[in-house]
Amino acid sequence: MNILVEHVSKRYGSHEALKGIDLRIEQGMFGLLGPNGAGKTTLLRILATLLRPTNGRVIIGSSDLSQRTQRKMVRAHLGYLPQELGFYPDLTGREFLDYMGLLKRLYDRNARRRQIAALLNIVNLAEHADRQIKTYSGGMKRRLGIAQALLGDPQVLVIDEPTTGLDPEERIRLRTLLTRLAEDRIVILSTHVVEDINQTCERLAVLDKGRLVFDGLTRQLIEEASGHTWQFLAAPNYTPPLDLSVISALSQRGGTLYHVVGPEPRGPVQDVQRLSPTLEDGYVWLRQGSKP
Numbered sequence: 001m002n003i004l005v006e007h008v009s010k011r012y013g014s015h016e017a018l019k020g021i022d023l024r025i026e027q028g029m030f031g032l033l034g035p036n037g038a039g040k041t042t043l044l045r046i047l048a049t050l051l052r053p054t055n056g057r058v059i060i061g062s063s064d065l066s067q068r069t070q071r072k073m074v075r076a077h078l079g080y081l082p083q084e085l086g087f088y089p090d091l092t093g094r095e096f097l098d099y100m101g102l103l104k105r106l107y108d109r110n111a112r113r114r115q116i117a118a119l120l121n122i123v124n125l126a127e128h129a130d131r132q133i134k135t136y137s138g139g140m141k142r143r144l145g146i147a148q149a150l151l152g153d154p155q156v157l158v159i160d161e162p163t164t165g166l167d168p169e170e171r172i173r174l175r176t177l178l179t180r181l182a183e184d185r186i187v188i189l190s191t192h193v194v195e196d197i198n199q200t201c202e203r204l205a206v207l208d209k210g211r212l213v214f215d216g217l218t219r220q221l222i223e224e225a226s227g228h229t230w231q232f233l234a235a236p237n238y239t240p241p242l243d244l245s246v247i248s249a250l251s252q253r254g255g256t257l258y259h260v261v262g263p264e265p266r267g268p269v270q271d272v273q274r275l276s277p278t279l280e281d282g283y284v285w286l287r288q289g290s291k292p
């Protein structure tokens with residue numbers, strides 16, 4: 001199955017949140033990266049059939065989302081985890097999934113229960129399934145959110161900012177889970193955390209102010225910063241010029257060790273070395289280029 005996004009624009013009043021987006025998304029994990037307000041959630045909500053584009057169209061498999069009957073068909077094969085999923089805190093994890101299963105029209109009680117038990121295992125919540133959700137940690141709630149998105153075994157999973165606020169262990173656990181789920185479906189992961197994409201997605205798109213500023217392989221974006229990523233040592237009172245984006249500045253004996261993206265550093269700096277870029281460098285380099 002493929003997803004085609006053709007010239008999609010979205011206006012909220014006079015504000016254009018998406019400006020003519022074209023994308024092709026294939027099986028596996030696809031990353032959507034961009035700063036706050038770039039239009040990621042708007043695009044995900046369009047893909048999840050919750051919002052209609054002002055212009056353009058989206059085709060999922062053979063269904064055109066501009067047609068009402070086809071949107072309905074797609075909904076049966078699509079799971080969505082929004083940034084803020086409303087839970088009923090007094091329900092247990094299992095009861096919540098049962099309720100969501102009914103909303104997804106899984107009316108056969110035994111089949112629904114079997115599916116929920118399997119999903120609780122997949123997201124590693126089986127032993128907490130009969131506790132009230134109000135006793136869950138942030139990571140457990142996020143995993144429960146993924147379980148509800150997986151009800152009905154959807155071919156497309158759309159996940160908005162899943163790792164926000166999670167500790168490093170939960171973040172890794174969630175990334176591993178999503179990678180596994182992407183083995184036999186499309187998983188679209190939106191985030192502003194570059195490392196989440198680096199660890200999981202072979203392909204990504206970058207949005208900035210509603211425009212598509214990159215669409216390609218993750219390693220291509222890394223490559224873009226090749227020859228523009230530097231390390232150098234500077235005195236404690238040194239201020240980097242505006243054309244250098246500071247990725248990190250590590251205070252140490254003898255000065256501060258800078259890792260920057262931009263033109264070759266000059267001026268009162270020592271030990272200038274070219275570095276192999278990371279995805280963060282590629283992303284920052286791209287954002288430097290897209291600034292007015």
Ligand SMILES: Nc1ncnc2c1ncn2[C@@H]1O[C@H](COP(=O)(O)OP(=O)(O)OP(=O)(O)O)[C@@H](O)[C@H]1O
Pocket residue numbers: 012015017034035036037038039040041042043192
């Ligand atoms: N319902 C709405 N009405 C008016 N403007 C909106 C609405 N939803 C989003 N916007 C605006 O559209 C732009 C894109 O918002 P969107 O939530 O899609 O961005 P985002 O990339 O998901 O940002 P974040 O990472 O902060 O969630 C923002 O400027 C936002 O303020």
